[in-house]
Amino acid sequence: MRRLKTMKTHPLPRLASTRLARPHTWLRKWLAHCATGLIAFLACAAIANAATAVGKVVVIPVVGAISPASADFVTRSLTRAANEQAQLAVIELDTPGGLDISMRQIIKAILASPVPVAAFIAPGGARAASAGTYIVYASHVAAMAPGTNLGAATPIQLGAPGLAAPEPKRPNEPGKGAASSPATDTQSTETRKQIDDAAAYIRGLAQLRGRNAAWAERAVREAVSLSAKEALEQNVVDLTARDVPDLMAKLDGRVVETATGPHKLATAHAQVVTFEPDWRSHFLAVVTDPNVALILLTIGMYGLFFEFANPGFVLPGVAGAICLLVGLFALQLLPISYTGLALIFLGIAFLIAEAFLPTFGTLGFGGIVAFAAGALMLIDTDQPGYGVPLPTIAAITAAGAVFVFFVSSFAYRARRRPVVSGGEALVGSGGEIIDAALAPAEGEAAGVSVGWARIHGERWRVRASAPLAAGAHVRVTGRQGLMLEVVSAEEPKQRGVSP
Structure with missing residues (x-):
């Protein structure tokens, strides 16, 4: 009886309703978790979209001499920054100067860039001398890190390496007007033209960016330099910053005028991406080295000579043709003297002719002299980082002479042998x-x-x-x-x- 009463106190309909209610509770909990996750995902997406809308900041490091390789790298990086809709491109400079044609190529890319460009001389101890000063003046924003300097923008006299250009003579200097020779007057006029052109160029850039044009002209005519603190005080640069994050914080909210109109920077929390040089930049940096270009040129000429003298080897001809074409490609990017290049080819031709003509060393000696003179005259600038050192010229000339005389000795022995056929x-x-x-x-x-x-x-x-x-x-x-x-x-x- 008690058992029956206990069963009556727990009716079956109530137990069934409890079991049916549990799945609905789990479903509600699962839906609540999904809703929470969806809200979190939408919040992250909104933050990402906001960051994308702000635009990232790209850093373009330029270290070493301004060369065709660095000009190509900066130009392509600015184009990539525009395609990726970056809000700012920072050219991080540390250069002693470089080639005028490469510098002007970079400045043209900066002036035409729809993305604001900030030239930042960094890190501490870096410099932007000579061509680097022009790039700083051309940029939309100029900044320096503590312990850096810029200036010394006087163009170096083009011509034979090691020859210094004379100072331009003024008519009011006593005893110098009538005694000057026509050659000296011509050289002074050429130097004065170069300096005047460079001064007008940097003065125009200073006026475009609202910076100190008077000091810019002094940097060209007198080769003066400034530290970071002095440059900020004299309105040569816009601000100083410790590093790139500090620069981003100080540029936040600044309005910059570009080729496409004004741009307001929002760089405080922007994503910073560094563009590293790719294989093309590394390849150009190697082949445009004057030492490498001269070696490639020499190997190419001797490879073709060996193939023509011994048809069927194939490898010397293929390697020689490739080296010759790559060497000529590098030379057309460099400021070369065509007289020096002609002397190099003439010297190699004389050395090769020595192997076939019984001149008793006359052509060989003339070839050595012509090759060495052409190598000394090949690079037509005194810019730092350019020019072929004397040990390199001596080593290449000696190796070529040994190779040709070695081949000549074999040819001479072959002529002395008795005829064994025919x-x-x-x-x-x-x-x-x-x-x-x-x-x-x-x-x-x-x-x-x-x-x-x-x-x-x-x-x-x-x-x-x-x-x-x-x-x-x-x-x-x-x-x-x-x-x-x-x-x-x-x-x-x-x-x-x-x-």
Whole structure:
């Protein structure tokens, strides 16, 4: 009875409703978790979209001399920054200067860039001398890290390396106007033209960016320099910063005027991406080194010479053609003297001709002198980081001379060797009569006999002044067409004549 009463207190409909209610509770909890995750995902997406809308900041490091490789790298990086809709491009500079044509290529890319460009001389201890000063003045924002400097923007005299340009002479200086020679006046005029052109160029950049144009002109004419603190005080740069994050914080909210209009920077929390040089930049940096270009040029010429002298080797010709074309490609990017290049080719031609012509070293010595002089004159600038050192020139010249004279010695030995093939090799050779007897022939002079003999493993028709028995050994003394003149092999000994 008690058991039945207990069962009655727990009716079945109530138990079923409890079990059916549990799945709905789990479903509500699962939906609540999904909603929370969806809200979190949408919040992250909104933050990412906001960061994307702000735009990232790209850093373009430029270290070393301004060269065709660095100009190509900066130009392509600015184009990439524009394609990726970056809000700012920072050119991190540390350069002693460089080539004028490469500098102007970078400045043209900066002036035409739709993305604001900030030139930042960093890290501490870096500099932006010579060509770097022009790039700083051309940038939309100029900044320096503590312990850096810029200036010394005087263009270096083009011409033979090591020759300093004379100071321009002024008419009011006593004792210098009438005594100057036409050559000195011409050189002074050329120098003055270069300095005036460079001063006008940097003055125009300073006026475009609202910076100190007077000091910029002094940097060109007097080669003066400034530290970071002095540059900020004299309105040469816009601000100083410790590093790139500090620069981003100080540029936040600044309005910059570019080729496409004004841009307001929001760099405080922007993503910073560094563009590293790719394989193309590294390749250009290697091949445009004047030492490498000269070596490639030399290897190419000697490779082609070896292939033409010994057809069929293939490898020297292929390697020589590739090296020659790469070397010429590098030279067309560099400021070269075509006179020096012509002397290099002339010197190599003389060294090659020495291997074929019996000039007893005259062409070889002239080739060495022409090659060395051309290598010294090849690079037509005194910019830091350019020019071919004397040890490199001496090593390449000595290696070329040794190679050519080594080949010449082999050619000379080959000319002195006796002939071992052809009709000339038959004279003096021995043979054996294969006829029963060398009989007198009709139509021949009295005492002359004609027959057959085996010489060098071949049957030859021979003629002798006396009959010879079969198996007799003979020696060839001459040839007339297909007829050989022979004598007995013992005849010279009997007559006492040395063979």
